């Protein structure tokens with residue numbers, strides 16, 4: 269991307285979109301265009317058509333999506349499918365119709381089969397059944413990835429997709445029920461510490477394994493790949509390291525300084541038992557994460573403390 273290229277970051281007020289804007293600005297890109305959800309609802313085809321025809325961005329980072337943790341996903345399967353499928357088709361299609369040179373579509377590691385061999389390689393896509401708690405979201409993300417691939421094949425575009433592991437960091441969603449596990453734990457342990465609570469209850473059994481990438485590292489990887497990768501196959505974005513949810517709760521409690529007991533509520537879903545990305549393709553392209561999990565949790569906790577409004581979203 270040329271430093272004065274017109275770059276549209278969709279979803280710039282979200283955790284990932286805001287990190288991509290920060291990274292682009294840090295690297296000297298100065299012609300970034302954005303629209304809030306209120307200004308442009310990406311599910312509305314006519315509005316998206318009008319926006320692209322007028323603005324004609326040269327590059328697009330598609331980081332807008334309906335996003336949520338395990339409960340949000342499993343309780344609203346229809347909404348997660350409809351909104352994600354609609355908005356990504358609208359954006360990718362209009363980008364192509366209006367001559368966008370390169371587009372990056374962001375998916376998620378939940379696109380891979382529930383029982384995929386671990387660590388999961390990009391090539392295991394569509395080789396088995398999906399995890400039921402996020403089946404709708406995964407199907408929408410697989411469709412977006414495939415639409416990019418099919419445009420490349422049929423029309424010779426250079427549209428790429430990346431599949432990040434579980435992310436966390438500044439501008440995360442700290443909603444107590446709808447968020448992902450890391451922001452949920454930051455909020456719950458902080459509130460327990462402030463209230464002097466003797467115990468905190470977390471969801472599921474604590475046995476599932478997860479991998480976490482700090483969002484500023486993710487944004488660095490996205491800009492790097494936009495400049496250094498072309499291809500139909502997606503690229504996994506992660507650290508290649510995992511821990512159990514129980515170990516994660518202990519780490520968050522340590523960072524926050526909560527010393528009470530941690531209990532488990534097995535009536536809440538565990539989700540996929542293990543979800544570790546094979547990051548050898550990413551590393552062979554020349555990129556590796558920088559932020560270790562404990563350091564990243566400290567940074568995320570600072571963000572939580574300094575952005576009280578964010579905690580209420």
Ligand SMILES: NC(=O)C1=CN([C@@H]2O[C@H](COP(=O)(O)OP(=O)(O)OC[C@H]3O[C@@H](n4cnc5c(N)ncnc54)[C@H](OP(=O)(O)O)[C@@H]3O)[C@@H](O)[C@H]2O)C=CC1
Pocket residue numbers: 278279280281282283284285304305306308309310311330331332333334335351355374375376377431432433434435436439440441448
């Ligand atoms: N968070 C994570 O752990 C992971 C995220 N990802 C991917 O990263 C991307 C961004 O996620 P993240 O930043 O966490 O999510 P956020 O919820 O923080 O941000 C999503 C953004 O998209 C906007 N948006 C949603 N629907 C629409 C719409 N119809 N029209 C216009 N804007 C819309 C939201 O605006 P508003 O808030 O106003 O609705 C918000 O700014 C997604 O593609 C997601 O799949 C992948 C793996 C893990």
Ligand SMILES: C[C@H]1O[C@H](OP(=O)(O)OP(=O)(O)OC[C@H]2O[C@@H](n3cnc4c(=O)[nH]c(N)nc43)[C@H](O)[C@@H]2O)[C@@H](O)[C@@H](O)C1=O
Pocket residue numbers: 336337338339341376377378402405406433434435445446447448449450452453470471472473476478513536537538539540
């Ligand atoms: C990014 C990814 O995110 C989702 O998949 P997930 O990894 O299962 O998501 P999660 O972060 O919500 O949970 C991870 C684990 O943590 C446990 N857990 C404990 N206590 C809390 C808790 O308080 N909140 C939450 N949310 N989980 C908790 C929880 O029971 C589970 O075992 C999908 O949306 C999927 O579509 C997707 O892309």
